[in-house]
Amino acid sequence: MPGSSIHAQAWLLLLFISISVCIRTHLCSADDLIRSFPPSAMVFPLVLSINSSRPSIEGNFRRLLRREKTHNTPDARMRLYDDLLANGYYTTRLFIGTPPQEFALIVDTGSTVTYVPCSTCEQCGLHQDPRFQPDLSSTYQPVKCSHDCTCDEENKQCTYERQYAEMSSSSGVLGEDVVSFGKESALQPQRAVFGCENVETGDLFSQHADGIIGLGRGQLSIMDQLANKGVISDSFSLCYGGMGVGGGAMVLGGISPPPGMVFSHSNPARSPYYNVELKEIHVAGKPLQLSPRVFDGKHGTVLDSGTTYAYLPEAAFVAFKDAIVKKLHLLKQIRGPDPNYNDICFSGAGSDVSQLSKSFPAVEMVFKNGQKLSLAPENYLFRHSKVHGAYCLGIFQNGKDLTTLLGGIVVRNTLVTYDRENKRIGFWKTNCSELWERLHISGAPSPAPSASDIRNSTISVAPSLSPSGLPDNLIPGHFEVGHITFDMSLSVKYPDLMPHISELAAYIAHELEINTYQVHLLNVTSQGNGSLIQWAIFPAGSSDHISNTTALSIISRLTEHRVRLPDSFGSYQLVEWKVEPPKKRMWWQQHLLALIVGVIVAVALAMSTLVAWYVWSHRLQMLGSYKPVNEAVPEQELGQL
Structure with missing residues (x-):
């Protein structure tokens, strides 16, 4: 009937307006909206998947340093990052030079050389961190050809070359500089020989990690160098996280074997x-x-x-x-x-x-x-x-x-x-x-504010901080996370990026293991030959806050550069991130959805009354003018309205 059609159109129009208000103000969630859909509505999930690589082991060895030995040595205690099957490897953070330049290196017991891309590299891929710049380090020295090594006759500098079974390779020159192991390490910075890459091929060229930390047997191995100097005992330990969890720990130096090992x-x-x-x-x-x-x-x-x-x-x-x-x-x-x-x-x-x-x-x-x-x-x-x-x-x-x-x-x-x-x-x-x-092997003081400080402020931590800088005070009962914002610098130019913003948001959601609707674009600006993007992560469902577990997971993935993006987006850097508490809502905001539904019902009833009045008045006009009750009315046949 025409009256029913008018009613339905009004209902759909009001529902559309209500949904738009909810989404634009972030005052109701996707779960709230889904619950408002008719039972017959179908919602299909979108799923992204990634494939892991299959790296293999490496082969040549060369002696360079002489052996020294002492006792009662400290150890280097280092975190492991990434996920074995999502990334194909685990990485740790190593700092080279004065001032230190940071690198994410694959932990590899099958390799004997530690190497990073050099600023002079003619064929190196886009990796997580900037290339090593020897000229910016006041303590860097090239390894001259007086040692027993393969020599670059033109520059009189030792070289290295490594071939891997999966047909990738790394080659470059050998340098010596100060190497440090992070804030959690008891081992002081040490001078060590490492490879400065000039050519990468295969998986080494395309991987996200910067290079490799070689823990194998051989005098160029970081383990052999440290043990030969006597600064650590001749032992190291690795512990890889479980399926879908990632992370872990690495200790360079001896530990007491646990019972039952x-x-x-x-x-x-x-x-x-x-x-x-x-x-x-x-x-x-x-x-x-x-x-x-x-x-x-x-x-x-x-x-x-x-x-x-x-x-x-x-x-x-x-x-x-x-x-x-x-x-x-x-x-x-x-x-x-x-x-x-x-x-x-x-x-x-x-x-x-x-x-x-x-x-x-x-x-x-x-x-x-x-x-x-x-x-x-x-x-x-x-x-x-x-x-x-x-x-x-x-x-x-x-x-x-x-x-x-x-x-x-x-x-x-x-x-x-x-x-x-x-x-x-x-x-x-x-x-x-x-x-x-x-195992109580962290303990580095957190630079984040105390719980009492953040109740009335936001947390802002620079990305250069080590993961020990994660806000330890994000624990139940102390601080609730309303939303997380972060600025991401991409090497893709602004015009090339804009058509793919939605795709990028989907990848970020997948990497952070959250729903796509939680990722909100706040701003995009051009930045030289790249782009600067500001994102916000909002709570899932009808909640007004992100759980501390989820917040720490999101923050750690961002700060540890565990967000992997397709090559089409180039490389990225995390510029800044903030954690903000939930905004206090007025009574009407907390009950917005109920109010909207109430208004819709009231308007719908009013329109129904209006439609009924319109129909009745139209019927009266067809029957004629009003007559007194006691006046004779000619007998009429009711026609179809």
Whole structure:
């Protein structure tokens, strides 16, 4: 009927106006709006996914320094950043030069040289931090060719070159400068030799990290240099965070082995890499039917933190795969996320990592001395990036290579101690993401204001601060986060960026693990050959604040440069970020949605009354003028109105 049509149009118009007011004033959330949709409305999520890389190990070694030795040495305690499978590696922060220049370096036990891009580099990619500028360091010295090294005859300077199995390479000159390890480190800055890159190829050119910190065996290794000087004991430890969590800790120097740490002998004469004596693999308590010699080919069983996954000789891989598949009765085997790889994946396990052991069997690695390293499902699986609740084997066949290669996935949530002095490697299961606090190895004072100071002000922390500068006072009961703002400097020019702002917001939301509607663009300005963008992160759902856990996660991802963007957006720098408390709302603001609904209902009722009056008055005009009750009215036939 025409009356119903008018009513519906008025309702839709008012609803549209109400939604617009909500969104523009940020006074009602997306959840509030979704609840106002009719039951028949369908809302489809948009999902972004990323693929991880598969780096491998490195090969040449060269001696340069002489050995010294002392006792009672301190250690360098350093945080680990990034996520193994999202990034393909973990990084730590290293500072080189006077004044210090900061670099994010991949932690690699399979490399023997620490190197960063040099300002003179002719072929280096866009990385996280600016290139090293020797001219700006008052303590930099080139390593001259008087040493036993490959020499650049023109400049009389030692050079290095490293080739990697995945066809990437790094080459440049050797320099010496002061190297420091961050505020949490007890080890004072030390002079060390490092590589200043002039050419990068392959993954090294395209990676987000700046370079590599080489922890392998060899005199150019940062470990060998520090241990040979006697400033640390000849040992270091790594602890990688679990599935989807990231972070962790690294200690250069000795630590006391925790009770229950499992050890394996590591023979430096057998291989330049860190090896263990693996003899058996058990799946669901049963050993694979293999000869122990299968794990002893070529370099033996190598532990390499710079490799993402694990690789077994063909016979061992087939036996392992078959044993796992036989135990997965309730799961369905599906295609992998990347058509370039023949991944073995399974769906139906659910998204809760803590419950994976109900679907996937336990695995044990048995060493020659009889000690066993237990592997949880997260130590041999990675998430399927396109199917929710699906997982894939993170252990692969190592082609024709007879070496068994154990990458970072195998030691997630495991403290690994490389006790080089005693020729052994130890393993201890723990929560690596919490290890920094649980082992009491932070303790650097936070430069952030106290809780009492921030109740009436905002927090503003410069991005140059180390992660210890995160606001420790963001704890329940002390401070609530209303929203977070941050300024991002991009190397993309303003005209090229503007058509892709929405796409950029979606990527940022994905990297911060929040909803896209929480990311709000505040301002974009041109900045030389780049752009400066100001963003705001608002609470999710109907909440008026962001939880402290979520806020700290967002801040740490921003300050640790863990937000990875496509190459089309170039490189970025975090200029500034702020945390602000929730704004106090008036009574009408807190109940805005109810008021809007009330107004809509009242207006709708008024319009219904108006429509009814219009219809009745029109009917009266058709019947004629009003007559007194006692007056005779001619009999009429009611016509259709």
